Amino acid sequence: MIRIHNFARGARGLRVFWTCEEMGVPYEAVAIPYPQPADYLAMNPLGTVPFLEGEEGVAIHESVAIMLYLAQRYGPTPLLPAPTDPVLAKVLQLTVFGEASIGAALNTLLAAKFGAPEAEKDNWSARMTQGRMGDLIADVSANLGDKPFLVGDHLTLADISVSCGLGIWAGAFGGVLPDNLVSWRAGLAARSAYQRARAKSV
Ligand SMILES: N[C@@H](CCC(=O)N[C@@H](CS)C(=O)NCC(=O)O)C(=O)O
Numbered sequence: 001m002i003r004i005h006n007f008a009r010g011a012r013g014l015r016v017f018w019t020c021e022e023m024g025v026p027y028e029a030v031a032i033p034y035p036q037p038a039d040y041l042a043m044n045p046l047g048t049v050p051f052l053e054g055e056e057g058v059a060i061h062e063s064v065a066i067m068l069y070l071a072q073r074y075g076p077t078p079l080l081p082a083p084t085d086p087v088l089a090k091v092l093q094l095t096v097f098g099e100a101s102i103g104a105a106l107n108t109l110l111a112a113k114f115g116a117p118e119a120e121k122d123n124w125s126a127r128m129t130q131g132r133m134g135d136l137i138a139d140v141s142a143n144l145g146d147k148p149f150l151v152g153d154h155l156t157l158a159d160i161s162v163s164c165g166l167g168i169w170a171g172a173f174g175g176v177l178p179d180n181l182v183s184w185r186a187g188l189a190a191r192s193a194y195q196r197a198r199a200k201s202v
Pocket residue numbers: 007010011012013046047048049050061062063064099103107
């Protein structure tokens with residue numbers, strides 16, 4: 001069985017657990033303490049989570065790469081449209097955006113909030129990144145409009161990736177979201193696959 005390593009309540013690992021739950025892919029959730037033990041660092045020297053130990057010797061980090069890999073390795077799945085489906089491009093764009101834009105900005109802010117010395121917590125980069133988060137959230141809100149899903153008429157990897165990224169914003173920073181994003185996240189959180197994934201994230 002595949003193994004997915006994650007910190008307790010790690011939002012990026014939740015992306016991966018949730019993808020597996022939606023697809024019905026069995027997995028073992030492996031809780032990683034912080035600081036990471038030597039055997040974990042031997043497998044993933046960066047020490048980041050999530051990390052996938054898959055079949056056929058697969059061993060990779062990067063939450064979005066893991067989601068895309070699982071969808072292709074264990075699909076087809078409605079979470080990832082077929083190559084000829086015109087909505088594929090938008091699903092890929094937003095799935096990557098959830099981490100490359102939102103997640104990366106939040107890591108800068110997390111480092112400033114929890115790691116920086118007092119005098120550096122509100123430095124120029126932190127303020128610039130905070131402002132950028134506003135732009136990113138406005139972009140997601142405009143993409144969603146009053147629809148229940150970001151792309152098309154059903155859940156895709158885009159919803160999973162972006163909503164988990166915004167979960168860090170709401171959870172770690174008490175960040176406020178526009179009403180349409182609050183309703184969308186509430187609808188996603190009501191899904192049984194999401195709830196099973198959350199139960200594995202403790
Ligand atoms: N882009 C990476 C980011 C991974 C990442 O920064 N994970 C955080 C936890 S959510 C982490 O491992 N932090 C601990 C550390 O960097 O030592 C991904 O999406 O997997």
